[in-house]
Amino acid sequence: MLQLLIQLRTMKAIGILLAIALATGFLVVSAVNLPGVPVDFDLDDHILSAIADDISERLAKEYIAYLKTGVETPEFLKLTNQLAKSHSQKDIFTRNMPDLEARDSFFVCVACRSVMRVLIRTIREEEGELHGEDSSVLMKDFAMDVCRRLNLQTEEVCEGLIDSNLPTVEYIMRNSESDSQSFCSLFMEFSFCNTGSNQDYNWTLPVDNTKETLTASKSDTATFSDSDIRICQFSDIHHDPYYTPGSLATCDEPMCCQRNKETAEGTEGAAGYWGDYRDCDLPWHAFESALDNAVANSKCDFVYQTGDIVDHMVWATSVEKNTMVLTKVSERLNAAFGDVPVYPCIGNHEPHPLNLFSPEGVPDEISTKWLYEHLYNDWSKWLPAETKETILKGGYYTVVPRKGFRIIALNSNDCYTDNFWLYHSGTDKIPQLQWFHDTLLEAEKNGEYVHVLTHIPSGDGTCWSVWAREFNRCITRFSSTISGIFTGHSHKDELFVYYSEDEGHATAVAWNGGAVTTYSNKNPNYREYAVNSETYTVTNHWTWIYNLTAANLKPDEQPEWFLEYEFIKEFTDDMSPAGIDKLLDEFAENPALMRKYWRFRVTSADPQVNGGCDRTCLAGSLCRAAVTINSQRGRCEELREKLFAALDNEESTSSGGGEATTPSPSTPGDNDDDNGGGASALGLLSISSLLAIVLSIRLAL
Numbered sequence: 001m002l003q004l005l006i007q008l009r010t011m012k013a014i015g016i017l018l019a020i021a022l023a024t025g026f027l028v029v030s031a032v033n034l035p036g037v038p039v040d041f042d043l044d045d046h047i048l049s050a051i052a053d054d055i056s057e058r059l060a061k062e063y064i065a066y067l068k069t070g071v072e073t074p075e076f077l078k079l080t081n082q083l084a085k086s087h088s089q090k091d092i093f094t095r096n097m098p099d100l101e102a103r104d105s106f107f108v109c110v111a112c113r114s115v116m117r118v119l120i121r122t123i124r125e126e127e128g129e130l131h132g133e134d135s136s137v138l139m140k141d142f143a144m145d146v147c148r149r150l151n152l153q154t155e156e157v158c159e160g161l162i163d164s165n166l167p168t169v170e171y172i173m174r175n176s177e178s179d180s181q182s183f184c185s186l187f188m189e190f191s192f193c194n195t196g197s198n199q200d201y202n203w204t205l206p207v208d209n210t211k212e213t214l215t216a217s218k219s220d221t222a223t224f225s226d227s228d229i230r231i232c233q234f235s236d237i238h239h240d241p242y243y244t245p246g247s248l249a250t251c252d253e254p255m256c257c258q259r260n261k262e263t264a265e266g267t268e269g270a271a272g273y274w275g276d277y278r279d280c281d282l283p284w285h286a287f288e289s290a291l292d293n294a295v296a297n298s299k300c301d302f303v304y305q306t307g308d309i310v311d312h313m314v315w316a317t318s319v320e321k322n323t324m325v326l327t328k329v330s331e332r333l334n335a336a337f338g339d340v341p342v343y344p345c346i347g348n349h350e351p352h353p354l355n356l357f358s359p360e361g362v363p364d365e366i367s368t369k370w371l372y373e374h375l376y377n378d379w380s381k382w383l384p385a386e387t388k389e390t391i392l393k394g395g396y397y398t399v400v401p402r403k404g405f406r407i408i409a410l411n412s413n414d415c416y417t418d419n420f421w422l423y424h425s426g427t428d429k430i431p432q433l434q435w436f437h438d439t440l441l442e443a444e445k446n447g448e449y450v451h452v453l454t455h456i457p458s459g460d461g462t463c464w465s466v467w468a469r470e471f472n473r474c475i476t477r478f479s480s481t482i483s484g485i486f487t488g489h490s491h492k493d494e495l496f497v498y499y500s501e502d503e504g505h506a507t508a509v510a511w512n513g514g515a516v517t518t519y520s521n522k523n524p525n526y527r528e529y530a531v532n533s534e535t536y537t538v539t540n541h542w543t544w545i546y547n548l549t550a551a552n553l554k555p556d557e558q559p560e561w562f563l564e565y566e567f568i569k570e571f572t573d574d575m576s577p578a579g580i581d582k583l584l585d586e587f588a589e590n591p592a593l594m595r596k597y598w599r600f601r602v603t604s605a606d607p608q609v610n611g612g613c614d615r616t617c618l619a620g621s622l623c624r625a626a627v628t629i630n631s632q633r634g635r636c637e638e639l640r641e642k643l644f645a646a647l648d649n650e651e652s653t654s655s656g657g658g659e660a661t662t663p664s665p666s667t668p669g670d671n672d673d674d675n676g677g678g679a680s681a682l683g684l685l686s687i688s689s690l691l692a693i694v695l696s697i698r699l700a701l
Contacts, residue, residue: 098461160315235488272552307347307455
């Protein structure tokens, strides 16, 4: 009886909390935080987290009971049915966690906590249904049941992902002590779902302190000269070997443009010949066109390939398919550029299974060493033999192409929160960063300037903040040695300014090369940089694109590649960290200039330009440039405040200010423009979805 009274009191308390939240408007944007936007764990986050936790625990208990008895209780059916209707199907697979709309973020948090609780209890407890060594079949049955009941994706997608990921997940569950709160807090680090704390995931890297700290922003970058070295960057190629012009571009799966040509061809849903703005990757002839244009119209003394060669068909990766694509692209790059050295780094799409990069010492059947061995074989035509040791160890290396100039290529998947091996141990991500620090220290002693190649920008919403923080400490310490950072992953043509943690001085700039792929809502692009021949600082860059709409109107002709823009002509000729930091202030104070940056950032793609970029989108794009550690956002908040003031002033002084202040319809892919630009608040649909779930569960008891 006492237990019943406590339960009834808890139910009443949650109901009161929810009523207060709705009545006072607390259920708003901070529940779904965006990179660079405030992520305070305030009252509304507490309420949402408590509600999510309550539902998660009930779902976990119901599922465990179902696994034991095979009986579906009315509460179990009602709960799973409501959850199945509460989320979008495609976005939870195609967007990064911080990019999700409110209802999807809430759903993923509930699903993550409940599924992890079921796995942990049934695997680790001796009497658990999945405890035995021969429980893999039962584990797959459970995972497929979750997929069907909660309407996660198509049967094909779920089965493909489960088959490839299950051995790794099972090993991690059996060989780590991570609980559901810690796991889901890291998986959804920048949202209300983050409530966990684990000291193994909050370490500090030993950083050399023999050099005086910075007293001002770095400003000693040379200006552009025609005699500068030229570097071409090809990022995120994502070649799809199954791309079929005329096939269906609007499928239910996370990636399309491969099937149903017989019914789609000739309709608006048909894939274009030269690529497609929808959720489709790159046909081979489009990649070849990019290389041909670079050879004909750009000067490339070096080539940087900053990761992600494999496509987004994430449920159907394999060692055979991935290695075939990796080698095919590598050989084509070599054929195009001949004696020009290519310096690659590894992306998150290269392994099978997707995103999974194992530490050393795990069983061969779940180890990533096959990938490192294959990549070394592909890359050895460009890299010296001494790079083999670290490539085989973890997919990273360093090389000295010229006296006084060093390149460091990192495997940034150590910070990627979609890499499940991160949940195996928080400390096995230290060795590569320590090597990075030590290599920079040696370069400093040798008087070398350094370019850093890394796929995932440290300020990305899926980059673990502790890793990003320690990486930033290295950037600050060796700011006089590091001449440039080159990234990919976001598929955006953008830049990021690094700041010292205490003083806020601009220490470095990272240049993101966009993507050759069209996935999603973008034109194919590549970058060409001018680099000073003595200090190796970036002095200018050019972005080349073709318009996908125009190219697909003439499938029998080569697309018309053109120079979209030259950086110093459109923005500033001071490309030092101090100069780019000043440019961010100009973006904030001049909305027209900020809109220009945004247009180039999305490669002037027709769906993006036609949809426009409202004030939330503009602020997100600006914040993105000022955040390299997602838990540190002071510069972002300062710029955002300036931008909103400028937009308000623009609206009040000009009848043409509507573009900046009137929210435009959200275009597919535009919500991730700032890692989530469109979901500015929980809408009525989202609130009603949460209410339907919570009230149906609580009041039915």
